[in-house]
Amino acid sequence: MRRQLNSNQRRAASVLLGLAGVCAAIMCILHGAGPVPVQAQPKAEYVDPSICADCHQDIAATYRQSGMGRSFHRVDASDRTASFNTHNTLFS
């Protein structure tokens, strides 16, 4: 036979149901944030070509004469070819 709950028991049951709902909402919010992506490998960076020249001297010597080899260097103001002092015409 089914037992009837008294008013205190009903109140306790509704408080427990409310707490369960709040916990479920918090879990949904936390789960919705999702896992933080992790980089699988360390960030790749350029290697100074002079390191390659230790073993590949012939290739390094000819590479330095190529357009790509001459473009590969750290940029600084001394080798800037563009003029930023005059009003340049821009074509778009």
Ligand code: HEC
């Ligand atoms: C410690 C010495 C050493 C350094 C430093 C080195 N290499 Fe090598 N590299 C070798 C050797 C040895 C081989 C194999 C050569 C062979 O099998 O004939 C090779 C092979 C290569 C090959 C294949 C060549 C071919 O004809 O198949 C490339 C491309 C290459 N290296 C690029 C580089 C680059 C770019 C760097 C610098 C980031 C570098 N190497 C630094 C020793 C070195």
